Amino acid sequence: MGVFLFVLSATGLYAEERKNEEIIIVSESWADATEKDGTGLYWDIMRQIYEPLGYNVTNFTTNYSRSVYLVQTQKMDIFLGSYIDEQEDILYPRWHFDAEHVAAAYKPSVIKDWQGQESLQGRTVGWVKGYGYDEYLVRTDFAIQEVKNRRQGLSLVDSERIDMLIDAYSEIEEAFQENNKVDRRDFAVSVLTNLKLYPGFSDSERGKALRDIYDKRFELLLYNGQIATLFEQYEWEFFPFEVTSDK
Known part of the structure; x- marks a missing residue:
């Protein structure tokens, strides 16, 4: 009991230090994941990771390329929704937080x-800058x-100036x-591959510390069931983790 109380006290003190x-x-705004009003699965995951330690998590939305830039230049700490090692001057963790079906939208007539x-x-293939x-x-x-x-991108496919648009299926x-x-009935959307999604951290001592916290906390939340609970609350399409009791 004494050891347990000490751990609780130490956790409380750590949280107080980070208060x-x-x-x-920062992230692009994605439906049900990173909404502009601060709601969404991904925002909730990040809050669950850092806020119990006393950090104050602030969310910001902009386009993807600017999200990357803001973290590369260390104006912000973390951006969401990167594939592993996709960007330079960014630190990547061990744990992904989701995965997505990458698909191509094209016209079967083409x-x-x-x-x-x-x-x-x-072919001429388009995707977001x-x-x-x-x-x-x-x-x-x-x-x-x-x-x-x-x-x-869809308008360019429709006018046949590009052959397809590649992005997440959703x-x-x-x-x-x-x-x-554009008329959805003129298009087909076919899955090309599945890719894991990661947070990207600033390449700095602070970024390294936040990345290490992320990996430790995410693993804890994954194996105690809290990540699965969040996915269920949002009725997410699929749960991209294999969790076993003998980890």
């Missing part, structure tokens, strides 16, 4: 015989055209709902 220390986490990643051969999908796909000879946003479907200038 006024702010962590700024690509008549879809063959997965082989269908990229000789700052995303480095070419690092994670089987490299074939295709041209890359970066776009401002997914709505623009983001493509959401973009169809936001772009009333």
Whole structure:
């Protein structure tokens, strides 16, 4: 009992020391994950990791490329939604917090015989500026055209100025709902691969410390069931972890 009380006291003291220390986490705004109002699965995961230690977590939303820039230049601490080693001058943890289906939106009238990643051969492929999908796909000879946003990308596919738009499956479907200038029935959306999503930390002593805390706390929350509870609360599409009792 004495040891248990000591641990509780030490945890409380540590939290008190961190009470006024702010962590700024930045992300693109994704539905149910990183909403602009501070709600969402990913925001909740990060709060569960840091706030019990006494940190004050502040959320900020902007586009993806600016999110990366703000952490690379150490103006903010963490950005969300990166593939492993995707960005330079960024520290990556051991644990991912989610995974996503990466898909291609295309017109079957243009690509008549879809063959997965082989269908990229000789094509003009678009994705949102700052995303480095070419690092994670089987490299074939295709041209890359970066776009401002997914709505623009779908319009370019629709007008046949590019052959396909690559992005997360859920983001493509959401973009169809936001772009009333294209007809979803003219498109096919096919999964290319699955990629794990990580937080990216500033390449600094502070970033290293926050990364180490993230890995330790995420593993704890994963194996005590709190991460699964959050995924269930948000009715998430799938749970990208294999958790066994004999870890």
